[in-house]
Amino acid sequence: MAQIYGKVALIGLGLIASSMAHAMRRGGVAAEISGYARSQATRDTARRIQLCDTVCDSAEAAVEGADLIVLAVPVGAMGVVAEAIAPHLKPGATVIDVGSVKAAVVEAVGPHVPDGVHFVPTHPMAGTEHSGPEAGFASLFDNRWTLIVPPDGADRAAVERVEAYWQALGANCERMEVTHHDLVCAVVSHIPHLIAYTMVGVADDLSRVSDQEVIKFSAAGFRDFTRIAASDPTMWRDVFLTNKEATLEMLGRFTEELFALQRAIRTGDGEELFDYFTRTRAIRRGIIEAGQDTDAPDFGRAKKHDR
Amino acid sequence: MAQIYGKVALIGLGLIASSMAHAMRRGGVAAEISGYARSQATRDTARRIQLCDTVCDSAEAAVEGADLIVLAVPVGAMGVVAEAIAPHLKPGATVIDVGSVKAAVVEAVGPHVPDGVHFVPTHPMAGTEHSGPEAGFASLFDNRWTLIVPPDGADRAAVERVEAYWQALGANCERMEVTHHDLVCAVVSHIPHLIAYTMVGVADDLSRVSDQEVIKFSAAGFRDFTRIAASDPTMWRDVFLTNKEATLEMLGRFTEELFALQRAIRTGDGEELFDYFTRTRAIRRGIIEAGQDTDAPDFGRAKKHDR
Ligand SMILES: NC(=O)c1ccc[n+]([C@@H]2O[C@H](COP(=O)([O-])OP(=O)(O)OC[C@H]3O[C@@H](n4cnc5c(N)ncnc54)[C@H](OP(=O)(O)O)[C@@H]3O)[C@@H](O)[C@H]2O)c1
Numbered sequence A, B: 001m002a003q004i005y006g007k008v009a010l011i012g013l014g015l016i017a018s019s020m021a022h023a024m025r026r027g028g029v030a031a032e033i034s035g036y037a038r039s040q041a042t043r044d045t046a047r048r049i050q051l052c053d054t055v056c057d058s059a060e061a062a063v064e065g066a067d068l069i070v071l072a073v074p075v076g077a078m079g080v081v082a083e084a085i086a087p088h089l090k091p092g093a094t095v096i097d098v099g100s101v102k103a104a105v106v107e108a109v110g111p112h113v114p115d116g117v118h119f120v121p122t123h124p125m126a127g128t129e130h131s132g133p134e135a136g137f138a139s140l141f142d143n144r145w146t147l148i149v150p151p152d153g154a155d156r157a158a159v160e161r162v163e164a165y166w167q168a169l170g171a172n173c174e175r176m177e178v179t180h181h182d183l184v185c186a187v188v189s190h191i192p193h194l195i196a197y198t199m200v201g202v203a204d205d206l207s208r209v210s211d212q213e214v215i216k217f218s219a220a221g222f223r224d225f226t227r228i229a230a231s232d233p234t235m236w237r238d239v240f241l242t243n244k245e246a247t248l249e250m251l252g253r254f255t256e257e258l259f260a261l262q263r264a265i266r267t268g269d270g271e272e273l274f275d276y277f278t279r280t281r282a283i284r285r286g287i288i289e290a291g292q293d294t295d296a297p298d299f300g301r302a303k304k305h306d307r
């Protein structure tokens, strides 16, 4: 129960912002929460479920008097939103974003932030395939990492307060340099999503295997790809458009390896396949030990009504 | 509580066989269960946990007097095992296998099956990344599909009894033609596993991103690949060596699509990316509706001690 900021304004009211609202309330992290989303429909929903103390009809109104402003819109919309709210920011306030890409956001948002207002880019490494104001839940960030990417010369106290805020929402924080952030995320998030989308797209597109067969027999492995391939198309379009360099580099490495395995299959090189498949187990063990997944067999897959 | 067979012999005592043993006991499906595995260590473990009524020191001894013989060894070992037990099979008995590939198993096992013994290839479409005699659990097959791939001219009563047996273990059954089976499995299982292995291999191999970073931040998508990439290397080596044609065909389709998306990223074609990412959501919904997964956000991922 530690209040970190007075008024917090959420711009964008999707999965991430709504989870932040629930986690702020759970922890007593903010004195007041205001919110804004682009469409009337989303604002109406947010009002109906009482996601914020007030939902405003403009971003400008929402940021009025706010101590912390959270940009929680798709990466491609960050710049426009920052420009619109800039003249209305309270001196001494802090702006953070939660975008999945950092170099492009820093470039788009940075120039609009007025003197006397702090800008601290952040990225919570947690998510689900659901989106919108009703998708959020208070525990989304618990025991997950939020990356903090402070620009050169950022105010030390402002950055530390942002870290305290994310910790109060349940997250662990780690600082990272902006280019390295975009590379790490290409590996742990962006390329896995692209590959999952591709695999599901291929399966959907076959004439000799029906969608019904794919769906029925998905428990044999395919299913594990479909969760992330159901994520929001706008968000992911923006990610790939704005983290082009790192994703193309990693994609190059991926196809190189895939071709090596393809050749091993074609030539019947069992030893090469066996060795490759053996190496990858250690990473899985590391993830379970680090508490980022559970070891339960097929856990959460068996029943339908667990939500 | 329906006994389907008198004595059942399990050859190979890994994840699949041990799950079958638990499910047989749960349902009273067999009067007696015997077992055999190649190594002394596995047989000792099986005895210690009382997986079977008797664990034998040879496959020949295990199949003595058995009404149903289950070949639950890696696909590449099916032929040798079938050859070894052939002279010891009881007239009228039924042999099934549970291999993940069917054409190669039919070819390797079929010629060894003596006249008067039935051979019905089957494939339970369920699994976890764990292996060995202690990995099994009774509910593995519940509400999952088992594919039945009867050869031309198979005895109708024998096939129906095999179906009743799998149903008694909790599975739904569907018959499928052998070549189609191998193609469907390439799509829903073999290619997803190969891709997951590749992705994890790439991440493991980078010099600019550490394993520790990959592990810490895996919740952002990467994690979903690691479960299947931790599966048994011997099993998967054999799958790719024996289902070469279908996996190479599907791999060709996959890389074709991946290159199209890569080009869209390179040229900044946001519309193409958006459209592609939109199409794939329907399949996910189908899987949830078919009861092959749960819709819970991040379900089973949050806590560590759920097993
Ligand atoms: N989902 C994840 O797994 C995840 C994880 C980490 C970080 N992120 C990042 O978090 C941010 C938000 O993602 P999310 O998952 O919360 O998305 P979401 O559920 O799709 O919500 C996006 C929100 O942004 C609003 N919005 C879109 N364009 C806007 C604009 N031009 N002006 C004002 N509001 C606009 C939307 O309003 P309407 O509803 O009215 O359209 C909606 O409320 C993205 O930058 C994403 O990269 C996402």
Ligand SMILES: NC(=O)c1ccc[n+]([C@@H]2O[C@H](COP(=O)([O-])OP(=O)(O)OC[C@H]3O[C@@H](n4cnc5c(N)ncnc54)[C@H](OP(=O)(O)O)[C@@H]3O)[C@@H](O)[C@H]2O)c1
Pocket (backbone or CB within 6 Å): B011, B012, B013, B014, B015, B016, B017, B036, B037, B038, B039, B040, B042, B043, B072, B073, B074, B075, B077, B080, B081, B098, B099, B100, B101, B123, B124, B125, B126, B127, B128, B130, B131, B132, B133, B232, B235
């Ligand atoms: N795991 C899955 O997800 C899954 C799903 C559907 C079908 N399948 C198929 O089911 C079969 C078994 O898989 P599993 O996951 O149960 O494997 P597993 O846990 O690795 O167990 C394999 C068993 O086979 C024994 N074995 C290996 N080579 C042998 C040989 N030459 N002679 C006699 N026994 C031998 C092993 O004995 P030792 O322990 O002594 O080495 C072990 O008991 C495979 O054909 C696989 O394709 C697997």
